[in-house]
Amino acid sequence: MERVSIPILKTGDYLITSPQVALHDKMAVQFKDDILRRIVETKAKGLVFDISAIDIVDSFLVRQIGEIAIAANIMGAQVVVVGLRPEVAMTLVEMGFSLKGVHTARDLEKGLEVLGKTRKS
Amino acid sequence: MAQKSIEVVDIRSEADIVGARVRAKAMAEALGFGYMDQTRIATAVSELSRNAFQFAGGGKVTIMPVDGEGRKGIEIVVEDQGSGIENLDLALKGGYSTAGGLGLGLSGSKKLVDEFNIHTEVGKGTVVTIRKWL
Numbered sequence: 001m002e003r004v005s006i007p008i009l010k011t012g013d014y015l016i017t018s019p020q021v022a023l024h025d026k027m028a029v030q031f032k033d034d035i036l037r038r039i040v041e042t043k044a045k046g047l048v049f050d051i052s053a054i055d056i057v058d059s060f061l062v063r064q065i066g067e068i069a070i071a072a073n074i075m076g077a078q079v080v081v082v083g084l085r086p087e088v089a090m091t092l093v094e095m096g097f098s099l100k101g102v103h104t105a106r107d108l109e110k111g112l113e114v115l116g117k118t119r120k121s
Numbered sequence: 122m123a124q125k126s127i128e129v130v131d132i133r134s135e136a137d138i139v140g141a142r143v144r145a146k147a148m149a150e151a152l153g154f155g156y157m158d159q160t161r162i163a164t165a166v167s168e169l170s171r172n173a174f175q176f177a178g179g180g181k182v183t184i185m186p187v188d189g190e191g192r193k194g195i196e197i198v199v200e201d202q203g204s205g206i207e208n209l210d211l212a213l214k215g216g217y218s219t220a221g222g223l224g225l226g227l228s229g230s231k232k233l234v235d236e237f238n239i240h241t242e243v244g245k246g247t248v249v250t251i252r253k254w255l
Contacts, residue, residue, distance in 0.1 A: 022143070025135040025171070056142055056160065058167040059226045087160035094161070095229030096215065 006031055008038045008047075014115055015042065016108065018050035018083075028064045035068055039077045046115035047072060050108055052083030062097050069102040078103060078118050082111040127185040132170050132201075141182040142167045148184050149195055153255055162195060162253050165230035169199040169249050172226055177203020177246060187252060194235070194254035205243040213239075 004027060008017045015038055023031060035047065049065070051057070057065075069079040080103040092099070103118070105111040128148060130141040146163040154162065166182065173180030180201030187196040206212050215228030231237040236252035 022139045024139045055146075056163050056167055058164050058171070059229060060171060085160075087156045090157060091160050091164050091233065094232050095164070096225055096232070097229065 005034065008035060010038075010042050010044065013045040014112065015039065015044045015047040015077075016050070017047065018053065020053045022056065023054070023061060025060055028061055032064050032068050032071075036071055036075070039072055039075055044077050045119060046078040046080065048108055048111035048115065049079060049081045050083045050111070051081060051088075052085065052107075055085065055088070057084075057088050057092060059095070059097065062092065062099065065099065066102060078115055080105050080111040080114045082107050127183060130170075130182040130184070132174050132180045132182060135174065137179075138167060138170045138174060141170045141184075145182075145184050145195075145197055148186070149253070152186055152193060152195055154195070154253070158253060161233040162197070165233045165251055166197055166199070168226035168230040169197075169251070172249075173199055173201035173203070173247075176206075177201030189254075192254050194252055196250065196252045198248065198250045200246065200248040202246040205245055205247055206239075206241040207243055209239065209241055 004021065006017060006019045008015050017035065019031065038044070039047065065081060072079045081099065082105045084104060103114055105114045128144050130137060130144055132138060132141060142163040145166040146159050149159045149162045170180070170182055180199060183198040185196050187194050212227050213231065215225045230251070234251040234253050238250045239247065241247040
């Protein structure tokens, strides 16, 4: 299986990532590992995970996102998921999935704002 | 009329799960389904093909347009030759996970479509047929 690496960019204390390709299961797991490693390497205090280019979010990806948030949290970094498409949000709700424990915000800008606020409080 | 005909996707790897949902979404779009329904259909296909891959090592997804009582729609059949589902009621109820998901794949995908039929035989395999009408 080809190894596709998804850029995880650093700005100040935060990381930003925005996958532009459909993540199949192995890629999603690999990506989760990459994110957690980058958090450790950079001592980031937060991560904005932009999923605006992801058109299908199924139960597997929901679980991976939840695990990223929990693991990052344990390491002292907050995760904010941004850019959820309306049709994706609706599908998640209809299927009975929740992104419990995961911060969400509308876009990158709002996501960074959320990270700034959670650090102050 | 440029009606798309039957498409068959073999599920042999995780990348094929993505392939199946991309093809299902494309056919749904070609048939005139809106964004919401395209996403519902593709997400259901993703869940069902993953089940076939994870529990049976693979399977086959057949995607086709359907006509019924003056309405048009899409039908998708996901079949595998795995060990079948022993406790179907429990699997359909949700929250029953034997793999790395949320245990809501089967119950969740049922909620996304108009018709959902499942036929499973222990030791022989599972066939799930879903339909969504325009």
